[in-house]
Amino acid sequence: MVSAVRPDFAADAYVGQLWRVPLDGGSPRRITRGFRDTAPRLSPDGRLIGFLRATADGPSQLAVVPAAGGEPMVITDRKLGVAEFAFTPDSSRVVFTAAVPDEGRYGTWEGVPAAAEDARHITTLSFQYNGRGYTADQRTHVFVVDLPDPRDEPPVVPVGRAAKAQESAGAKASLVPEARQLTEGDFDHREPVVAAGSVIVVSARHEGRGADLRADLYRIDLATGDATLLTDPEAIGAKLAAGSPVVLWDDLWFRAVDLGPTGRDHVATNAAVWRMPVDGGPAVRLTEPAELDFAHLEADPTDGIVLAVLAERGVGVPVRFAPDGNWARLDVPRGASVNELAGAGGHAVAAVSTPASPGEAAVVGAESRLLTDFAARLCEVAAPVPTRELIATSPDGTPVHGWVVAPQGDGPHPVLLNIHGGPFAAYGPAFFDEAQVYAAAGYAVVMCNPRGSAGYGEAHGAAIRGAFGDRDMVDVLAFLDHALATVPGLDPARVGVMGGSYGGYLTAWIIAHEHRFAAAIVERGYLDPRSFVGSSDIGWFFAHSYNTDDPATMDAQSPTLLAGQVTTPTLVIHSEQDLRCPLAQAFRYYTELKLAGVDAELLVFPGENHELSRSGRPWHRRQRFDAILEWWQRHLPV
Numbered sequence: 001m002v003s004a005v006r007p008d009f010a011a012d013a014y015v016g017q018l019w020r021v022p023l024d025g026g027s028p029r030r031i032t033r034g035f036r037d038t039a040p041r042l043s044p045d046g047r048l049i050g051f052l053r054a055t056a057d058g059p060s061q062l063a064v065v066p067a068a069g070g071e072p073m074v075i076t077d078r079k080l081g082v083a084e085f086a087f088t089p090d091s092s093r094v095v096f097t098a099a100v101p102d103e104g105r106y107g108t109w110e111g112v113p114a115a116a117e118d119a120r121h122i123t124t125l126s127f128q129y130n131g132r133g134y135t136a137d138q139r140t141h142v143f144v145v146d147l148p149d150p151r152d153e154p155p156v157v158p159v160g161r162a163a164k165a166q167e168s169a170g171a172k173a174s175l176v177p178e179a180r181q182l183t184e185g186d187f188d189h190r191e192p193v194v195a196a197g198s199v200i201v202v203s204a205r206h207e208g209r210g211a212d213l214r215a216d217l218y219r220i221d222l223a224t225g226d227a228t229l230l231t232d233p234e235a236i237g238a239k240l241a242a243g244s245p246v247v248l249w250d251d252l253w254f255r256a257v258d259l260g261p262t263g264r265d266h267v268a269t270n271a272a273v274w275r276m277p278v279d280g281g282p283a284v285r286l287t288e289p290a291e292l293d294f295a296h297l298e299a300d301p302t303d304g305i306v307l308a309v310l311a312e313r314g315v316g317v318p319v320r321f322a323p324d325g326n327w328a329r330l331d332v333p334r335g336a337s338v339n340e341l342a343g344a345g346g347h348a349v350a351a352v353s354t355p356a357s358p359g360e361a362a363v364v365g366a367e368s369r370l371l372t373d374f375a376a377r378l379c380e381v382a383a384p385v386p387t388r389e390l391i392a393t394s395p396d397g398t399p400v401h402g403w404v405v406a407p408q409g410d411g412p413h414p415v416l417l418n419i420h421g422g423p424f425a426a427y428g429p430a431f432f433d434e435a436q437v438y439a440a441a442g443y444a445v446v447m448c449n450p451r452g453s454a455g456y457g458e459a460h461g462a463a464i465r466g467a468f469g470d471r472d473m474v475d476v477l478a479f480l481d482h483a484l485a486t487v488p489g490l491d492p493a494r495v496g497v498m499g500g501s502y503g504g505y506l507t508a509w510i511i512a513h514e515h516r517f518a519a520a521i522v523e524r525g526y527l528d529p530r531s532f533v534g535s536s537d538i539g540w541f542f543a544h545s546y547n548t549d550d551p552a553t554m555d556a557q558s559p560t561l562l563a564g565q566v567t568t569p570t571l572v573i574h575s576e577q578d579l580r581c582p583l584a585q586a587f588r589y590y591t592e593l594k595l596a597g598v599d600a601e602l603l604v605f606p607g608e609n610h611e612l613s614r615s616g617r618p619w620h621r622r623q624r625f626d627a628i629l630e631w632w633q634r635h636l637p638v
Contacts, residue, residue: 001040002361004374007618021361021371028372043091066150077176086194095144095192095199102137124210125540130579130610140188145179182225195247195278212263215241236283239263246299252278253306255294267545268461286325291457300343307341313455314428318364330365337430353430356384385439387429392482400479402448404487405435411489413444414636417480421501423452424461441629442638444490446483450475466548468557469509496636500524508559511568519635523573527585528560537579563592569599571631575608
């Protein structure tokens with residue numbers, strides 16, 4: 001089973017359903033018809049499919065449907081929706097996580113809108129999160145609910161005499177079974193995985209949790225709700241940011257980043273795979289994080305193995321861990337990059353991106369192959385442009401890895417230098433909507449992974465610490481020059497530059513030092529380290545870690561303070577609800593550009609956050625592309 005979701009302009013939302021995909025080469029079949037059905041899981045006994053169902057005007061709730069087919073039953077009605085879930089081993093119950101709003105907030109009291117809520121009293125450094133808002137008054141807790149028998153009579157809400165009798169008896173009418181809350185307190189919980197009689201979750205419950213990045217694994221007793229810390233720093237010898245727990249027989253596997261003695265050392269830190277007894281005990285690190293960075297983990301109990309995704313050089317690589325901790329790469333369909341994995345009965349399947357599709361299901365390992373063709377309609381409208389891999393050399397000899405997406409035809413094509421965010425992130429060869437849209441409009445897109453990027457080892461990622469705009473700018477420009485000199489059809493006299501988040505930073509930095517570009521786009525930019533502190537959801541640790549604690553050094557890395565050096569026409573794009581790079585970063589940068597006489601424009605999207613270009617409303621995403629292409633057509637016409 002897979003969930004396939006797409007943006008829909010009619011609904012101005014993301015819609016999708018669950019599909020059953022045969023492994024023998026048969027045609028995929030849609031098996032649900034909800035507005036947005038996601039995150040399918042099969043119960044351990046194989047009888048039920050659990051998934052999350054969202055309506056057009058409501059959050060995701062937990063639903064179950066017989067695996068043989070039938071009408072889904074929605075079994076939760078949480079005010080802020082259900083986040084994640086897992087079946088118990090006997091398939092009789094489901095453990096799930098859901099945000100619990102404080103009384104009087106988020107519509108829990110009729111007639112009290114957000115603007116009329118009580119004041120918030122904040123005492124910690126970490127108190128908000130992009131896309132979520134304030135966190136302390138909507139903590140995510142763990143619940144357990146008994147699964148109704150899908151063969152039973154469906155519940156109805158009593159009316160008239162029956163409702164009066166129920167009210168007199170003190171009973172509460174409900175169409176969903178009552179869930180029991182297992183956890184409480186000023187903690188969030190995520191990534192539940194059920195073991196015998198307990199659930200393993202990721203949470204930060206330690207003293208000082210609001211001033212570091214540590215996240216531990218806890219075992220929560222399903223009967224009592226008692227919590228036991230599993231990743232105790234005293235026992236393990238490290239403060240970890242743990243995640244992706246999976247249980248395989250008597251072992252607990254997970255991925256974790258070592259945060260150093262302060263619990264805040266996040267700069268270019270790779271995640272290693274760890275293993276420990278599920279009931280607690282010695283934890284063993286199985287992989288070396290200096291060079292290897294592991295993402296998603298999933299257990300395959302039928303084969304007794306753990307599957308994982310290795311992030312490497314812009315690609316997600318599937319790997320298989322044997323019980324002894326040794327691992328090996330699995331084959332993938334040509335050009336595929338793995339996002340998530342699952343396994344059962346000797347088969348390993350994955351959600352993958354390919355150069356021609358943003359999302360397909362595939363078999364990985366022996367006889368790897370694609371199982372779906374969800375991008376067929378997309379390819380009918382506009383066949384994806386092939387991606388060309390390049391390796392350039394920076395002036396100091398450092399290799400710079402990247403790609404060029406060039407339109408069909410001889411050219412010469414105007415060129416857009418795209419710079420990714422992060423900075424500890426990476427471009428790859430798989431389908432990228434930004435590059436495809438610009439190439440379809442007639443632009444050659446150049447994109448690379450300079451020093452600071454992920455997927456090339458921790459030393460590569462940490463090379464720009466305390467020196468944003470130094471080696472990273474040199475690498476990006478070296479790759480651009482190499483592409484212009486070696487890829488046929490690129491016009492070196494017509495080049496623009498653009499980027500978002502950290503990419504917005506480096507774009508703004510480059511145009512303050514280089515005046516070769518026809519125009520620039522600075523989007524959701526990280527534009528002034530000092531004012532980032534105290535305004536961004538991550539500002540309390542990010543700027544000090546990456547740009548140092550010294551105010552003068554931070555200012556020396558500020559593109560905003562160099563706005564007076566810019567002569568390049570610049571479009572600034574931002575979102576009103578961006579808590580990662582707050583709107584004030586854009587306001588101030590744009591204003592400084594205008595005061596300096598730069599041809600600058602500002603485009604602000606209401607109701608959107610830092611994820612506009614990836615998961616914003618479909619119409620806003622389309623309007624964003626329209627504005628970007630109009631800007632380039634004015635300053636860098638095809």
